[in-house]
Amino acid sequence: MKKNKFWSQAVRQLTPYIPGEQPISSNLIKLNTNENPYAPSPKVREAIISELDEKLRLYPDPDAFSLKNIIASKLNIQADQIFVGNGSDEVLAHIFYAFFKQSSPIFFPDVTYSFYKVYCSLHEIPFKQIPLADDLSINTEQYKKPNGGIIFPNPNAPTGRLLSPKIIEDLLRSNKNSVLVIDEAYIDFGGISSVPLISSYPNLLITQSFSKSRSLAGLRVGFAVGDGSLIEALDSVKNSFNSYPLDRLAIIGAMAAFGDTKYFNVTRKKIIKSREKLSLDLLDLGFTVLPSVGNFLFITHKKYDGADLTLFLRENNILIRHFDKPRIRNYLRITIGLPEQNEHLVNTIKKFTL
Amino acid sequence: MKKNKFWSQAVRQLTPYIPGEQPISSNLIKLNTNENPYAPSPKVREAIISELDEKLRLYPDPDAFSLKNIIASKLNIQADQIFVGNGSDEVLAHIFYAFFKQSSPIFFPDVTYSFYKVYCSLHEIPFKQIPLADDLSINTEQYKKPNGGIIFPNPNAPTGRLLSPKIIEDLLRSNKNSVLVIDEAYIDFGGISSVPLISSYPNLLITQSFSKSRSLAGLRVGFAVGDGSLIEALDSVKNSFNSYPLDRLAIIGAMAAFGDTKYFNVTRKKIIKSREKLSLDLLDLGFTVLPSVGNFLFITHKKYDGADLTLFLRENNILIRHFDKPRIRNYLRITIGLPEQNEHLVNTIKKFTL
Numbered sequence: 001m002k003k004n005k006f007w008s009q010a011v012r013q014l015t016p017y018i019p020g021e022q023p024i025s026s027n028l029i030k031l032n033t034n035e036n037p038y039a040p041s042p043k044v045r046e047a048i049i050s051e052l053d054e055k056l057r058l059y060p061d062p063d064a065f066s067l068k069n070i071i072a073s074k075l076n077i078q079a080d081q082i083f084v085g086n087g088s089d090e091v092l093a094h095i096f097y098a099f100f101k102q103s104s105p106i107f108f109p110d111v112t113y114s115f116y117k118v119y120c121s122l123h124e125i126p127f128k129q130i131p132l133a134d135d136l137s138i139n140t141e142q143y144k145k146p147n148g149g150i151i152f153p154n155p156n157a158p159t160g161r162l163l164s165p166k167i168i169e170d171l172l173r174s175n176k177n178s179v180l181v182i183d184e185a186y187i188d189f190g191g192i193s194s195v196p197l198i199s200s201y202p203n204l205l206i207t208q209s210f211s212k213s214r215s216l217a218g219l220r221v222g223f224a225v226g227d228g229s230l231i232e233a234l235d236s237v238k239n240s241f242n243s244y245p246l247d248r249l250a251i252i253g254a255m256a257a258f259g260d261t262k263y264f265n266v267t268r269k270k271i272i273k274s275r276e277k278l279s280l281d282l283l284d285l286g287f288t289v290l291p292s293v294g295n296f297l298f299i300t301h302k303k304y305d306g307a308d309l310t311l312f313l314r315e316n317n318i319l320i321r322h323f324d325k326p327r328i329r330n331y332l333r334i335t336i337g338l339p340e341q342n343e344h345l346v347n348t349i350k351k352f353t354l
Numbered sequence: 355m356k357k358n359k360f361w362s363q364a365v366r367q368l369t370p371y372i373p374g375e376q377p378i379s380s381n382l383i384k385l386n387t388n389e390n391p392y393a394p395s396p397k398v399r400e401a402i403i404s405e406l407d408e409k410l411r412l413y414p415d416p417d418a419f420s421l422k423n424i425i426a427s428k429l430n431i432q433a434d435q436i437f438v439g440n441g442s443d444e445v446l447a448h449i450f451y452a453f454f455k456q457s458s459p460i461f462f463p464d465v466t467y468s469f470y471k472v473y474c475s476l477h478e479i480p481f482k483q484i485p486l487a488d489d490l491s492i493n494t495e496q497y498k499k500p501n502g503g504i505i506f507p508n509p510n511a512p513t514g515r516l517l518s519p520k521i522i523e524d525l526l527r528s529n530k531n532s533v534l535v536i537d538e539a540y541i542d543f544g545g546i547s548s549v550p551l552i553s554s555y556p557n558l559l560i561t562q563s564f565s566k567s568r569s570l571a572g573l574r575v576g577f578a579v580g581d582g583s584l585i586e587a588l589d590s591v592k593n594s595f596n597s598y599p600l601d602r603l604a605i606i607g608a609m610a611a612f613g614d615t616k617y618f619n620v621t622r623k624k625i626i627k628s629r630e631k632l633s634l635d636l637l638d639l640g641f642t643v644l645p646s647v648g649n650f651l652f653i654t655h656k657k658y659d660g661a662d663l664t665l666f667l668r669e670n671n672i673l674i675r676h677f678d679k680p681r682i683r684n685y686l687r688i689t690i691g692l693p694e695q696n697e698h699l700v701n702t703i704k705k706f707t708l
Contacts (some may be wrong), residue, residue, distance in 0.1 A: 009449060010455045011451065019413070038411065061388065218411065228356060229361075236368045284476065
């Protein structure tokens with residue numbers, strides 16, 4: 001880093017998030033960033049083409065109201081309970097500013113989405129990492145202490161482990177003074193969403209993403225749902241940062257994707273089926289496979305080194321994700337691919353274990 | 355605002371930017387947000403359609419390197435001297451964090467883009483507004499004092515007044531200890547860009563937008579150019595906020611627009627010609643018209659009230675921008691429309707003045 005005197009103190013102290021590799025070459029099997037192996041609904045293409053006219057010269061609707069309406073009707077909530085942004089990463093960044101920029105530390109798991117720590121650094125928020133249990137599950141009892149806020153993904157990433165809405169409601173009942181954020185990026189692959197709880201708990205905020213179950217990582221759309229007052233705070237941050245976070249094509253493409261429930265159900269069920277198959281195949285090879293309800297598996301093997309296997313797969317044109325971090329150094333996170341890609345993965349791992 | 359205990363101190367203190375009205379109805383003549391009256395280059399549509407395949411399921415290139423390459427070749431600079439973002443608003447937000455989040459106040463004009471003050475509030479940056487001269491021009495002599503940074507648009511908005519690169523270089527020579535940001539959102543309508551100065555001044559940062567001269571307000575793309583060290587700081591903020599600010603369609607659409615120099619020149623010249631015509635017509639009606647090199651005019655009339663005229667035009671389905679602010683309360687900012695729209699505007703104003 002070529003830091004110099006022009007850098008603010010704040011920017012000097014940042015340790016940015018490092019996303020998974022996005023290779024330009026396309027002869028790699030990409031199982032490293034939890035993208036959906038299926039293309040988006042064909043209706044997305046149609047919708048975007050219909051928007052490709054002279055209107056591109058005009059600013060988009062700053063509130064993306066038409067998109068909020070579709071989300072509202074599908075989730076059975078109100079449009080003013082929804083905030084949309086340029087990927088759930090942007091939504092989360094604004095959430096940290098709006099609710100977590102306080103003097104008490106916020107809580108999140110020691111093993112979780114590593115961007116949370118980065119947002120804390122960006123917004124100068126104190127935090128405390130709560131260790132996962134030995135089986136890498138979240139023990140919500142440990143979060144029942146005074147805090148400046150709580151955030152975790154459900155299912156957690158990269159573990160894939162799920163908490164039930166009952167456990168979450170129990171936590172909400174004992175945590176009335178700070179915002180609880182449930183990051184549901186992966187909820188559509190077999191979890192039960194906590195969205196119905198937002199009408200009862202004014203401090204519950206739930207984020208979801210179009211990048212996973214809607215196959216639209218390339219379009220950058222995410223959203224949060226919660227009580228109207230929380231949404232107003234987020235609007236206030238958005239309108240102090242960038243009034244028009246979603247472009248016209250992202251808005252209309254996301255509308256088409258969210259509207260196509262049939263396609264959504266077909267593709268996510270295929271992924272769930274593939275996950276169960278891949279899980280069994282890896283168990284057969286002696287791996288420990290955490291029970292995942294995400295579109296990925298988190299696995300480890302007593303005999304093989306995680307970094308070595310990752311490297312071997314890379315040499316065989318398969319990208320997976322290895323986190324060089326405490327507690328999970330020997331684990332691998334593998335995105336569920338197409339059935340033939342998963343099969344090829346298993347066969348390649350077999351070569352490594354021979 | 356339904357502020358409650360869950361709002362952070364920071365979000366309570368925000369006074370968000372209010373963008374110009376974006377009406378859903380299309381029977382309005384929209385001369386209020388400085389959009390381009392011409393559609394984007396036809397190559398934009400072609401390019402975006404070519405990207406509408408299964409790749410939408412994959413994250414975009416987080417560095418938008420292919421877009422940076424085109425900008426670099428057209429501006430005769432290096433790709434690592436470029437930062438791109440979701441509209442120049444996002445780029446500016448990161449700039450304020452990276453360079454202006456310091457204890458010394460930053461300087462900007464009292465009459466200028468009103469988002470600057472909002473970014474200061476967002477990032478808790480002290481600022482000092484330097485009054486424009488009586489003719490509403492920027493007097494750079496007043497900026498030659500110790501400061502935490504300087505920012506102004508060139509040409510300034512909403513005045514349209516331009517500073518020459520010579521004046522800017524003179525300011526740079528006496529301002530070596532903080533970053534000078536020139537917001538060139540409107541430079542392509544007759545101004546001379548300061549981009550060639552970036553190789554000589556490591557504290558110069560210039561922002562430009564695709565929303566005005568490239569007719570792509572609906573796609574949300576902006577960029578900054580400057581010394582590699584400044585760009586690194588911006589990358590650090592971006593990667594602590596949202597790794598993928600530009601979606602796949604925005605990247606490829608912006609590439610096509612920036613690549614089509616011929617279309618760019620034809621449309622901007624048409625707008626310049628229309629501006630000169632509209633300027634003369636308004637002078638004929640007794641208006642004072644500031645000498646503008648933007649795609650807008652800033653006008654006032656001794657006999658008529660700015661707010662009244664804005665309302666009258668609104669009733670006649672013409673939107674223009676009136677800022678209810680000190681010094682410019684009686685001014686109107688009018689975006690240059692198509693020749694027939696400008697003519698209709700003049701005829702409608704005539705009805706008001708009868």
